[in-house]
Amino acid sequence: MFVDWSAVGVYLVLGLIPKIRFLGAFASPIFFFLGIYALMPGLDHHDPDGEITKNWAVSLHAVLILVSYGSFGLCAVASCMYLIQERHLKKHNISAILSVLPPIQRLEAVAGKLLIGGLVLLTLGLALAPLIVKDKENLVFYEDAKILWSMLVWAAYAVIVAARWKWLFGGKRLAWCLIAGFIFLILTFSATNMMSDLHR
Amino acid sequence: MSIIVVGISHHSSSVSVRERFAFAESEIDDVLRSLTDRGLAQESVLLSTCNRVELYVSTRLPATEALHAIKQFLIENRQYQDVIQDEIYCHANPSSVEHLFRVASGLDSLVLGETEILGQLKKAYHLAMEMKFTGGRLNKVFQKAFNVAKYIRSNTGIQRGSTSVGSVAVELADKIFDGLKGRRVMVIGAGDTSEKTARSLLSRGASEVAVTNRSYERAEELAGNLNGRAVPFQEWEAEFEELDIVISSTSAPTYVLDRARVEKLIRPRKSRPLLLIDIAVPRDIDPEINELDNVYVYNIDHLQSIAQDYLEQRQKEIDTCEAFIKEKVEEVLGSLNPPGHAAKDGPMIQADAREAG
Numbered sequence: 001m002f003v004d005w006s007a008v009g010v011y012l013v014l015g016l017i018p019k020i021r022f023l024g025a026f027a028s029p030i031f032f033f034l035g036i037y038a039l040m041p042g043l044d045h046h047d048p049d050g051e052i053t054k055n056w057a058v059s060l061h062a063v064l065i066l067v068s069y070g071s072f073g074l075c076a077v078a079s080c081m082y083l084i085q086e087r088h089l090k091k092h093n094i095s096a097i098l099s100v101l102p103p104i105q106r107l108e109a110v111a112g113k114l115l116i117g118g119l120v121l122l123t124l125g126l127a128l129a130p131l132i133v134k135d136k137e138n139l140v141f142y143e144d145a146k147i148l149w150s151m152l153v154w155a156a157y158a159v160i161v162a163a164r165w166k167w168l169f170g171g172k173r174l175a176w177c178l179i180a181g182f183i184f185l186i187l188t189f190s191a192t193n194m195m196s197d198l199h200r
Numbered sequence: 201m202s203i204i205v206v207g208i209s210h211h212s213s214s215v216s217v218r219e220r221f222a223f224a225e226s227e228i229d230d231v232l233r234s235l236t237d238r239g240l241a242q243e244s245v246l247l248s249t250c251n252r253v254e255l256y257v258s259t260r261l262p263a264t265e266a267l268h269a270i271k272q273f274l275i276e277n278r279q280y281q282d283v284i285q286d287e288i289y290c291h292a293n294p295s296s297v298e299h300l301f302r303v304a305s306g307l308d309s310l311v312l313g314e315t316e317i318l319g320q321l322k323k324a325y326h327l328a329m330e331m332k333f334t335g336g337r338l339n340k341v342f343q344k345a346f347n348v349a350k351y352i353r354s355n356t357g358i359q360r361g362s363t364s365v366g367s368v369a370v371e372l373a374d375k376i377f378d379g380l381k382g383r384r385v386m387v388i389g390a391g392d393t394s395e396k397t398a399r400s401l402l403s404r405g406a407s408e409v410a411v412t413n414r415s416y417e418r419a420e421e422l423a424g425n426l427n428g429r430a431v432p433f434q435e436w437e438a439e440f441e442e443l444d445i446v447i448s449s450t451s452a453p454t455y456v457l458d459r460a461r462v463e464k465l466i467r468p469r470k471s472r473p474l475l476l477i478d479i480a481v482p483r484d485i486d487p488e489i490n491e492l493d494n495v496y497v498y499n500i501d502h503l504q505s506i507a508q509d510y511l512e513q514r515q516k517e518i519d520t521c522e523a524f525i526k527e528k529v530e531e532v533l534g535s536l537n538p539p540g541h542a543a544k545d546g547p548m549i550q551a552d553a554r555e556a557g
Contacts (some may be wrong), residue, residue, distance in 0.1 A: 065412030089375065090490060094509040097361070097371045105427040105473060106378040171494045 057131045064125030071118030076182035079175035081137040148195030202263040205296040206270045207254030213287035223248040232333045243338040245328040263292035298437040301525045305350040313358040313514045344532045361510030365503045366400035389450030412436040425501035439534040440465045447477045448484035458482040
């Protein structure tokens with residue numbers, strides 16, 4: 001649910017920029033279904049010990065990371081719109097012109113900026129992790145599923161950003177990578193939480 | 201009081217007849233004054249464009265008499281001595297008002313839904329108003345016509361889309377690039393359509409047009425027309441990396457751009473999109489190039505098909521527009537002829553050569 005709200009929050013801020021406002025039309029159904037998904041029993045747990053709310057580092061860690069997921073979600077939305085419009089253009093459909101979708105170059109630029117924003121937030125959130133676990137003895141980080149998963153997600157998005165910067169990686173391939181990345185993230189998020197002693 | 205329109209348009213006559221009836225702006229004052237002095241009109245507006253010449257008149261004369269007299273006036277004023285068949289049409293209200301609303305909305309134009317006519321009509325009206333040839337009746341009717349045109353433009357699809365190859369190309373570019381400002385265009389070859397397409401792109405902000413042609417003189421000539429620069433035909437590939445849009449229109453019998461060549465040329469571009477417009481027949485650009493990532497190839501058939509689709513969409517809107525126009529005609533005539541006043545409406549009359557004599 002927090003991922004859903006964080007995506008909405010990111011959109012509400014970015015939506016102040018007229019050129020990015022278009023994302024709302026496509027993002028709204030996704031936010032809606034994410035919200036329904038989040039209502040599934042057992043996905044979200046209460047915090048009986050108050051560890052999250054009493055420890056500022058834990059709160060900030062969670063907020064930054066979940067907002068970054070929201071940013072990756074909007075990234076995926078922009079990428080979907082890119083692929084739809086790109087297909088219309090390749091097929092020489094009049095829909096390419098009649099559609100209300102913005103130009104594909106703008107869609108790619110927006111996805112790129114959201115990608116960088118998301119990665120920065122994720123990096124900051126993960127950087128707080130050592131502060132949180134410093135008192136936990138006998139913690140072997142590579143045995144915790146969530147930590148490994150987080151490193152994998154960070155690495156995947158970092159590679160995409162590096163490829164974009166170094167080789168101007170873009171177009172359809174970028175769009176598919178961003179969509180696949182977010183789908184992987186959202187489908188495995190809860191499962192890795194359950195497998196992690198630290199995050200359960 | 202009748203509202204009359206007498207005119208000639210691309211529907212009723214060829215350009216060789218229309219041009220004999222055209223009026224320069226400097227003549228309008230004299231013509232309308234003469235119309236008024238002869239008692240044929242209490243109010244009048246003259247519209248003269250490349251596709252139509254129309255006199256809109258509010259007159260105290262009975263409709264039938266007014267139609268005949270104004271038609272004769274037009275013929276004599278232009279000193280037209282050839283036989284007139286059906287070239288000149290005449291309408292009295294309500295048809296005259298309906299005609300005006302249709303003209304203002306672009307429903308009577310050569311290209312259905314075009315918007316230029318509204319500006320021309322406004323100009324003609326304001327000119328007549330400044331010269332004090334309009335009054336309460338024509339002011340009301342013309343203002344209503346402009347409102348009807350605005351409503352139709354905003355609420356129907358009659359003016360939607362582009363119906364020329366050049367403007368379709370611009371719309372495509374708009375859907376690929378984030379703004380056309382600063383985009384670089386190259387024209388390979390020469391031709392009317394490629395020149396018009398380049399002009400359309402320039403008018404929307406494309407910053408530079410480079411022209412290349414086997415004949416460097418021809419390239420220079422076209423570049424001069426477009427405020428661009430000529431590039432020798434052997435050197436145009438060197439420019440490819442920086443281009444955004446290429447318009448090709450040569451008379452080459454084989455592909456100027458084949459897939460292998462373009463694959464090599466686009467490598468330095470990374471993932472920057474490229475729009476290739478092929479206006480030539482036979483085609484200059486290998487259609488397989490469209491399969492490459494970030495490259496979009498549109499040939500003349502694609503562009504014309506899109507333009508045709510737009511036209512068909514506009515056609516579908518006609519009934520909606522006509523129904524709205526009928527409603528507004530009744531409204532405005534009702535306000536000009538409130539209950540209790542005898543209506544001076546006359547029938548729609550199509551001029552007849554024998555009647556004119």
